[in-house]
Amino acid sequence: xxxxxxxxxxxxxxxxxxxxxxxxxxxxxxxxxxxxxxxxxxxxxxxxxxxxxxxxxxxxxxxxxxxxxxxxxxxxxxxxxxxxxxxxxxxxxxxxxxxxxxxxxxxxxxxxxxxxxxxxxxxxxxxxxxxxxxxxxxxxxxxxxxxxxxxxxxxxxxxxxxxxxxxxxxxxxxxxxxxxxxxxxxxxxxxxxxxxxxxxxxxxxxxxxxxxxxxxxxxxxxxxxxxxxxxxxxxxxxxxxxxxxxxxxxxxxxxxxxxxxxxxxxxxxxxxxxxxxxxxxxxxxxxxxxxxxxxxxxxxxxxxxxxxxxxxxxxxxxxxxxxxxxxxxxxxxxxxxxxxxxxxxxxxxxxxxxxxxxxxxxxx
Amino acid sequence: xxxxxxxxxxxxxxxxxxxxxxxxxxxxxxxxxxxxxxxxxxxxxxxxxxxxxxxxxxxxxxxxxxxxxxxxxxxxxxxxxxxxxxxxxxxxxxxxxxxxxxxxxxxxxxxxxxxxxxxxxxxxxxxxxxxxxxxxxxxxxxxxxxxxxxxxxxxxxxxxxxxxxxxxxxxxxxxxxxxxxxxxxxxxxxxxxxxxxxxxxxxxxxxxxxxxxxxxxxxxxxxxxxxxxxxxxxxxxxxxxxxxxxxxxxxxxxxxxxxxxxxxxxxxxxxxxxxxxxxxxxxxxxxxxxxxxxxxxxxxxxxxxxxxxxxxxxxxxxxxxxxxxxxxxxxxxxxxxxxxxxxxxxxxxxxxxxxxxxxxxxxx
Numbered sequence: 152x153x154x155x156x157x158x159x160x161x162x163x164x165x166x167x168x169x170x171x172x173x174x175x176x177x178x179x180x181x182x183x184x185x186x187x188x189x190x191x192x193x194x195x196x197x198x199x200x201x202x203x204x205x206x207x208x209x210x211x212x213x214x215x216x217x218x219x220x221x222x223x224x225x226x227x228x229x230x231x232x233x234x235x236x237x238x239x240x241x242x243x244x245x246x247x248x249x250x251x252x253x254x255x256x257x258x259x260x261x262x263x264x265x266x267x268x269x270x271x272x273x274x275x276x277x278x279x280x281x282x283x284x285x286x287x288x289x290x291x292x293x294x295x296x297x298x299x300x301x302x303x304x305x306x307x308x309x310x311x312x313x314x315x316x317x318x319x320x321x322x323x324x325x326x327x328x329x330x331x332x333x334x335x336x337x338x339x340x341x342x343x344x345x346x347x348x349x350x351x352x353x354x355x356x357x358x359x360x361x362x363x364x365x366x367x368x369x370x371x372x373x374x375x376x377x378x379x380x381x382x383x384x385x386x387x388x389x390x391x392x393x394x395x396x397x398x399x400x401x402x403x404x405x406x407x408x409x410x411x412x413x414x415x416x417x418x419x420x421x422x423x424x425x426x427x428x429x430x431x432x433x434x435x436x437x438x439x440x441x442x443x444x445x446x447x448x449x450x451x452x453x454x455x456x457x458x459x460x461x462x463x464x465x466x467x468x469x470x471x472x473x474x475x476x477x478x479x480x481x482x483x484x485x486x487x488x489x490x491x492x493x494x495x496x497x498x499x500x501x502x503x504x505x506x507x508x509x510x511x512x513x514x515x
Numbered sequence: 516x517x518x519x520x521x522x523x524x525x526x527x528x529x530x531x532x533x534x535x536x537x538x539x540x541x542x543x544x545x546x547x548x549x550x551x552x553x554x555x556x557x558x559x560x561x562x563x564x565x566x567x568x569x570x571x572x573x574x575x576x577x578x579x580x581x582x583x584x585x586x587x588x589x590x591x592x593x594x595x596x597x598x599x600x601x602x603x604x605x606x607x608x609x610x611x612x613x614x615x616x617x618x619x620x621x622x623x624x625x626x627x628x629x630x631x632x633x634x635x636x637x638x639x640x641x642x643x644x645x646x647x648x649x650x651x652x653x654x655x656x657x658x659x660x661x662x663x664x665x666x667x668x669x670x671x672x673x674x675x676x677x678x679x680x681x682x683x684x685x686x687x688x689x690x691x692x693x694x695x696x697x698x699x700x701x702x703x704x705x706x707x708x709x710x711x712x713x714x715x716x717x718x719x720x721x722x723x724x725x726x727x728x729x730x731x732x733x734x735x736x737x738x739x740x741x742x743x744x745x746x747x748x749x750x751x752x753x754x755x756x757x758x759x760x761x762x763x764x765x766x767x768x769x770x771x772x773x774x775x776x777x778x779x780x781x782x783x784x785x786x787x788x789x790x791x792x793x794x795x796x797x798x799x800x801x802x803x804x805x806x807x808x809x810x811x812x813x814x815x816x817x818x819x820x821x822x823x824x825x826x827x828x829x830x831x832x833x834x835x836x837x838x839x840x841x842x843x844x845x846x847x848x849x850x851x852x853x854x855x856x857x858x859x860x861x862x863x864x865x866x867x868x869x870x871x872x873x874x875x876x877x878x879x
Contacts, residue, residue, distance in 0.1 A: 253777070273722055287816070287878050293722050321718060329719035337708050337730040342792025343762050344704045347696060347755060349795045354685060355693035358637055358657050359799045362733045366701040367799065369726045370792035378786040385774035391711060392767050396760065398707050403756050410749035413617070422742040428706025428734035431713045435723045435731065452651070458832040460841065464825035474824055479841040514651050 154286065159184040159313035162306060163217030166191065166210055166239070168231055170201035173247045173272065174222025175284035178206030180314045183286050189214060200281040215239075218306045220270075221246040225379045229257035236263040245270045245307045249330065250383040251297045251323035268307045269297035269323055271330075272316055290315040297323040331387035336395065338369055338377065339388070345370035398424065446475050447499035452512040453479070453488040463490055463511065470505035472498050489514065518650065523548040523677035526670060527581030530555065530574055530603070532595055534565035537611045537636065538586025539648035542570030544678045547650050553578060564645040579603075582670045584634075585610040589743045593621035600627035609634045609671045613694065614747040615661045615687035632671045633661035633687055635694075636680055654679040661687040695751035700759065702733055702741065703752070709734035762788065810839050811863035816876040817843070817852040827854055827875065834869035836862050853878065 165181055167174045170192040178188045178201060188207030192198040198209055219242050223231040228248040235244045244267050248254060251269040258264040274292040294311035296318050298304040304320070311318040321329070345367040348356055381388055405420035453459045460479070467474060476493035494502050506513050529545055531538045534556040542552045542565060552571030556562040562573055583606050587595040592612040599608045608631050612618060615633040622628040638656040658675035660682050662668040668684070675682040685693070709731040712720055745752055769784035817823045824843070831838060840857035858866050870877050 273724060285878055287876070290816075290878075295722070319718065319721070325716075325718070329716070329722050332711060332715055332719055333723045333727050336711070337727050339766065339788065340704050340708045341726075341730050342789050343759055343766070344701050345793070345795035345799075346762060346788065346791035347700070347758060347795065348798050349791055351696055351795075351798070352689075352693070354683065354689070355696055356798050357683070357800060358659070358693050359697045360637060362705075363697050363701050364799060365729045365732045366705050367792070367796050368729045370789075370796040372789055372793065374786040374789040374793070377789045378782040381770065381785050382773045382777065382782050385770045385777070389767055389770040389774055392763065392770070394711060395707055396763055396767065398710060399756065399760055399763070402703065402707070403753055403760065406745065406749045406753040406756070409746045410753055413746065413749070418742040418746050421745050422738040424703065424710065425706050425734075425736055425738040425741045427710035427713055428731070429709070429736065429738070431709035431711060431715075432731050432734040434712050434715065434720050435709075435728060436721060452654075456837075458828075460838055461825060461828035461832040464822075464828050468822040468825040473820075474843070477824065477841065477843040479838070512651070514649055514654075 153290070154180060154184060154315050155313050156184040158309045159186050161309050162186055162313065164189065164214060165310075166216040166219045166235075166242070167207065167222060168192070168219060168235060169222035169224075170197050170206065170281050171222055171224075172275070172279045172281070172283050173288070174220065175201045175204065175206045175281040176274075176286065176288040177220050177222070177247075177310070177314065179204065179284055179286040180289070181310075182207050184313065186313075187214075189216060197281055201284070204281060204284060206281070206284065216242050218242060218310065219244040220310070221248075223248075225250060225383050229254045232258070232267055233261045236261060236266055242266065243268060243303060243306045245310070247272055248383075249334075249380055250327055251295075252327045252387075253383050255297070255323040265300075266303065268304050269295075269326075270307050270311075271295040271297075271326060272311070272314075274316075287315065292316050293319045295319050295321050295326050297321060297326055327384050328387045328390070331384055331391050335381060335384055335388045336391045338372065339381075339392070340395075341367050341370040342372070446493035447496040448491050448493050449499060449502050449506065450489050450491045450514050451506055452514055453490045459488075460490070463492075463506075466506060466509045466511070467492065467502065469509075470502065472502050472505065517654070518544060518548060518679050519677050520548040522673045523550050525673050526550055526677065528553065528578060529571075529674075530580040530583045530599075530606070531565075531571065531586060532556070532583060532599060533586035533588075534561045534570065534645050535586055535588075536639070536643045536645070536647050537652070538584065539565045539568065539570045539645040540638075540650065540652040541584050541586070541611075541674070541678065543568065543648050543650040544653070545674075546571050548677065550677075551578075553580060561645055565648070568645060568648060570645070570648065580606050582606060582674065583608040584674070585612075587612075589614060589747050593618045596622070596631055597625045600625060600630055606630065607632060607667060607670045609674070611636055612747075613744055614691055615659075616691045616751075617747050619661070619687040629664075630667065632668050633659075633690075634671050634675075635659040635661075635690060636675070636678075638680075651679065656680050657683045659683050659685050659690050661685060661690055691748050692751045692754070695748055695755045699745060699748055699752045700755045702736065703745075703756065704759075705731050705734040706736070810857035811860040812855050812857050813863060813866050813870065814853050814855045814878050815870055816878055817854045823852075824854070827856075827870075830870060830873045830875070831856065831866065833873075834866065836866050836869065 164187045166189045168191045182188045189210035190207045191210045219235045225248045272294040274289050294316035308318045405417040409417040478491045528551045530553045532555045546552045553574035554571045555574045583599045589612045636658040638653050658680035672682045769781040773781040842855045
């Protein structure tokens with residue numbers, strides 16, 4: 152996947168309303184491919200910054216536009232879209248908000264709503280604002296396009312392709328249920344598990360390992376942004392949370408019975424929860440969006456000094472082995488790192504041999 | 516942290532009962548430091564394998580032993596410990612099971628129970644059995660020691676130190692509550708979230724990103740082993756799960772109110788859940804068991820070819836920058852990888868400049 156100037160050439164003049172991370176990134180990508188991009192933001196500072204990083208020119212207000220991209224905060228997106236539809240009666244208007252149903256509902260009585268096509272590029276960063284923008288932010292990411300009229304959707308599809316994203320057509324309701332399941336509820340689960348640590352004793356959190364770190368990584372999120380996203384998608388999120396609560400209730404019942412009488416049954420219900428998790432986990436697409444492959448993992452001890460990772464990957468490269476995934480972990484209390492190299496199962500033994508021969512301490 | 520032959524020299528003769536992954540790893544580590552290790556396993560094959568990999572000699576049965584390490588499956592550990600206490604009236608007996616309270620309770624009417632000291636090395640691998648054993652499996656890991664009599668605990672503390680682990684003293688009940696919170700409930704949360712994907716539509720799981728992958732990584736676990744662990748720790752796990760259900764109920768109530776009437780309040784309750792998660796997440800110890808540091812992350816595009824990681828780390832090493840964490844991610848649908856390099860915030864800009872100068876495409 153790469154930026155596609157051919158697709159960009161068909162877009163005409165593009166107006167971007169809201170020069171935050173996403174709007175400015177769209178502007179950077181398109182301007183770099185020669186598209187005329189007109190910028191607008193209620194904040195003169197944000198607008199000037201977006202112009203200065205090269206995302207486009209401030210909209211002079213008298214140029215006809217073909218496509219409007221609304222990158223406003225989630226809670227004002229619908230109002231901004233309606234205003235843009237009225238102000239640009241020939242343009243297709245799209246947005247990048249992460250919840251789509253509420254906006255579609257708000258469009259019902261809006262004049263020109265047939266020119267609105269909802270969009271959601273599945274991309275983001277830890278940093279926000281125009282200075283964090285990147286022309287390549289959308290490279291290889293899914294870009295959901297909500298619309299049934301293929302002709303109306305075409306400019307949004309071309310926008311996604313121009314920016315190197317993969318357009319995915321989906322009705323707004325289906326999108327919102329999908330993100331509730333694969334993004335919003337996992338976020339809440341991570342936050343709830345991490346939230347239980349707030350009042351935990353120091354020695355208890357001192358035993359934490361990589362598993363807890365992984366489960367709670369995304370708990371490190373912005374409360375205000377998530378309150379906006381979750382409240383805009385309240386019904387689908389609640390639906391998934393209630394299913395989750397049913398599963399949780401079943402688990403608590405089984406464990407309660409076991410706690411009261413360890414001789415009784417209940418183990419099967421517990422094993423089933425773990426089994427289902429394993430089956431669900433296997434459905435998550437792996438590398439390159441292809442079906443997940445089970446990689447074999449070889450872990451080497453890494454002295455905590457500069458240059459060790461370079462030496463490790465030199466040695467792996469010399470052995471002609473392709474690394475599928477890699478993670479660097481530090482054992483609690485240890486002055487060494489553990490580098491876990493994931494490779495295709497067929498080359499696992501070869502990798503272990505190659506590393507051992509080259510003096511690496513392979514531990515797993 | 517490293518293996519400590521000085522500590523090993525004080526252990527005397529060590530008998531290991533159960534030559535699975537943990538028992539054989541203990542044997543390998545101790546034998547390598549000159550400790551006399553006597554092995555026993557009900558399976559002649561497992562015993563022979565442990566001997567062949569160098570974990571020790573089969574116990575001839577007539578040698579006095581100073582320390583017995585029980586590495587039996589969780590559901591038979593208490594019975595094996597009791598039998599060992601009776602058979603070796605002079606020895607201290609310890610075990611490596613991951614739940615400690617049930618065994619302590621079972622010891623109540625056992626003769627010689629004052630010579631039992633519970634242990635839990637916080638180490639493991641994806642593979643099991645004697646052939647997966649490693650002398651360095653425990654390097655840098657916490658090794659929980661459950662006992663109040665420091666003199667009785669001393670051989671177990673020395674065992675942990677000999678194997679390069681960090682001994683942590685903790686009562687059995689406190690240990691079980693700690694692992695419920697930091698290991699067992701996160702496991703169940705990951706399994707429950709992943710379990711919801713089993714019946715999800717293909718297009719929905721197709722939108723999954725790195726967040727979902729992280730939250731559910733440990734859902735890829737062994738159902739039978741976890742049924743044993745969780746049922747042995749049913750009461751503490753249920754306690755944490757019920758707290759979690761209370762939090763979940765509050766969240767569902769707030770979202771239900773918002774779904775019914777978006778104009779109403781409820782956003783504050785949602786923001787609070789995210790906020791608490793962030794606060795809890797900050798309590799998890801980081802690298803080397805020190806307080807967590809916020810690292811700065813620089814992400815580079817990596818063409819999917821052998822040798823690219825080596826080149827990347829060569830370039831980072833040449834710039835004299837120490838990598839704190841690293842992760843390799845593949846965007847769905849993309850034929851490129853994203854390498855995220857975590858460094859101390861002070862050298863972030865220097866790293867970005869160094870990589871850009873050397874021709875890397877830095878994206879975040």
